[in-house]
Amino acid sequence: xxxxxxxxxxxxxxxxxTASAQESLADMARKARAxxxxxxxxxxxxxxxxxxxxxxxxxxxxxxxxRSPETQKQDDDKAGQPKKDEAxxxxxxxxxxxxxxxxxGTDQKKTDDLKKQIDDQRKEITQLQRELDVAExxxxxxxxxxxADAGTxxxxxxxxxxxSRQQQTEIDSKKQSIADARQKLDDLQxxxxxxxxxxx
Numbered sequence: 001x002x003x004x005x006x007x008x009x010x011x012x013x014x015x016x017x018t019a020s021a022q023e024s025l026a027d028m029a030r031k032a033r034a035x036x037x038x039x040x041x042x043x044x045x046x047x048x049x050x051x052x053x054x055x056x057x058x059x060x061x062x063x064x065x066x067r068s069p070e071t072q073k074q075d076d077d078k079a080g081q082p083k084k085d086e087a088x089x090x091x092x093x094x095x096x097x098x099x100x101x102x103x104x105g106t107d108q109k110k111t112d113d114l115k116k117q118i119d120d121q122r123k124e125i126t127q128l129q130r131e132l133d134v135a136e137x138x139x140x141x142x143x144x145x146x147x148a149d150a151g152t153x154x155x156x157x158x159x160x161x162x163x164s165r166q167q168q169t170e171i172d173s174k175k176q177s178i179a180d181a182r183q184k185l186d187d188l189q190x191x192x193x194x195x196x197x198x199x200x
Contacts (some may be wrong), residue, residue, distance in 0.1 A: 059156040114192050121185040128181060139167045 146152055146160050153160075 009122050020084070027042060111195065111197055114188065114195065114197060118185065118188045118192060121181060121188055123186060125181045128174060128178045132171065134179060135167065135174060139171065167189070 142163070146156075
């Protein structure tokens, strides 16, 4: 019994020592965090530190001075005279700008119609898949109920086989409709890809 009390007192004293050591360690960490100074020698990189990719103003002035006076005179003359081609190009540009909204409106309508068709096709596939799942589940439940009862197996064997064939035909037709719907969806998505419509 004395050994037990001795062992118990030794364990409690060890726990007290570790608890006090942990408190002092936590205090030391707090003090170290409070005494930490920010690093002032760290270099901060901003737009003033990075050279610009554009030539500086003195370099541009030097390049302008380097051009000959004749070249400057020719450039000034060209800048002062509007060209006939530019005027014609402006007129053509205005006509194209007027045509663009009409073309953009029809393109937007086609895009919206195509997106709506794709969404409708996806909904149809989801609906067909649900119907197929329900039909398969019902067929499994009916088969499980039939095979669980030996009396039913003996009495209604022909009726069960006929119903099973009908259910299997229904399931096969639903699978075929899903395959057709998926093919149609693939075709619509291919049309959308060719038209440049982003896929969802």
